[in-house]
Amino acid sequence: MLNTLRMILNLRVSSFANMLIYYLQRLPWLGRRISDRIYGNLRIKRIAAVFAFCLSLLWGFLAHSLYVGLVIFFPVRAADGHLSTPEQLALFWHIFFLLSFIIAGVANIKMLEPKRDKYIAVKLMRLSATRYMQATLGYRYAAFLVFLLPALLFFSARLGASPLTGVIVAIATTLWRLVCELLHLWIFRRTGTILIKHNLIVWLVILGGLAAAYAPLQLEWIPATGTLLINGPVMFLIAALGLTAGIRLFRFTRYEDAVEAATKRDDPLLDLGKVMADAQKSTVRTKESDYTAETLSSKAFEGKKGFAYLNAIFFARHRSLIYEPVKKRLAVLGGLGAAALLAVFVFRQQAASVAAGLGHLLPILLIVQYFLSVGERICKALFYHCDLKLLRHSFYRQAAAEHFRLRLARILGLNLLIAGILGLILTIVASVAGDFSVNRSSLILMWICVLSLSVFFSVHHLFSYYIFQPYTTELNAKNPFFLIFNWVISMVSVITIQMRPDPLYFTIAVLALSVLYLGCAFALVPKYAPRTFRVK
Incomplete structure (x- = not known):
């Protein structure tokens, strides 16, 4: 699995480095000084790849910090004059639960997400779909925990939460995402439905979740959701479900149909007509x-x-x-x-x-x-x-x-x-x-x-x-x-x-x-x- 993961990361970093060079060439003043020959310069490409990898890690920490800080902590802190610190903490966990558990559990799942590197690795490079999914899911949620943990510890501590609570919630969030991955896979295998492609369902969950998350701030009402989230039995149940889901996902060996369904539209190099036909059936479909x-x-x-x-x-x-x-x-x-x-x-x-x-x-x-x-x-x-x-x-x-x-x-x-x-x-x-x-x-x-x-x-x-x-x-x-x-x-x-x-x-x-x-x-x-x- 480590060799598979290394190959996938090399593929992603190389693609990201090429994209970085491409868009740097489009910048005013700087772009004119970057020649197309840089794509063929192995030494510079390696430096660009290292820089791209470091930038992706930095962005991971920054993105999660901005998410927890601006989207969750700042709105709660803005109500400082109306709420006590314990009430602010309860609202913090309430918003975090609805956004990171409910909304993300429907809209931010990677199992059936179309990705270019998924197509290249499985379709073009003939990598096993099972090995690909096991490696990417393992790396995805290990990195997710590493990126989320510092942000959650820092901002929750400013509202009086203990470090242990922050660690437990970060782990529970990661394990819950594994449960959601398994549920999406189960729905697909049972019904053939790719839930994240049903825009009506996804947007209803997003809008309903956002309304339920931020309404208490306007109404100055403290829901019990936050207290329920950090409750010991609830955390234990989430941990048990998450560990079970992780084991099931790791032992599952029939990812071929899920990868096939996710890569149908990611075929721009060999079958552009099919891509456009698929796209025409969704957001840009016309009628006779x-x-x-x-x-x-x-x-x-x-x-x-x-x-x-x-x-x-x-x-x-x-x-x-x-x-x-x-x-x-x-x-x-x-x-x-x-x-x-x-x-x-x-x-x-x-x-x-x-x-x-x-x-x-x-x-x-x-x-x-x-x-x-x-x-x-x-x-x-x-x-x-x-x-x-x-x-x-x-x-x-x-x-x-x-x-x-x-x-x-x-x-x-x-x-x-x-x-x-x-x-x-x-x-x-x-x-x-x-x-x-x-x-x-x-x-x-x-x-x-x-x-x-x-x-x-x-x-x-x-x-x-x-x-x-x-x-x-x-x-x-x-x-x-x-x-x-x-x-x-x-x-x-x-x-x-x-x-x-x-x-x-x-x-x-x-x-x-x-x-x-x-x-x-x-x-x-x-x-x-x-x-x-x-x-x-």
């Missing part, structure tokens, strides 16, 4: 009903020329990709609005209290608008059905600013429609729950926030697409700058929610940032997109 005689007729686009004509054809012939997500979001908003109205009539006093404090809930719109925005899905559809072939031509890249403006107008219109419905529902619910005249100023600020955020995220998704162009021919987002940029936006959103800013200042900041982002996009896309907007 989109191609009616009316949409196929050029008469429907008379008066349009150039890129306006091209984009008009695209949006007309891919209606299911463009408008179905909008309809689903509107349906969800309608259902949630009806449920909120019902709750208002059942819990009149609590609803009036929430309506009176509507302004302090405005930062939550950051997360809400991020998930309601349809920009990311439209960018994927644009890449697969339009840009994938056209980006190979320099004239199309040079005209990036022109089709950026055309597409932004379309995406902005859809997101403003969703934002308008959201604002209308919030206005109705708040007016029924409280006095409209009292909540008028909060409702005005809410409308400004909702519309500004729809502009912000419309620009954000399309700007990120043009400047970073993260999608490979496999429809995977692998550009590290794109991932870091989105991660920073997410972290800022989480931190802002926990800071509880003044509603007026928050609204002014959101409006100003949206206008500034729009201006920066119009300035930067013409300058950089002709060079960055290309097929990777």
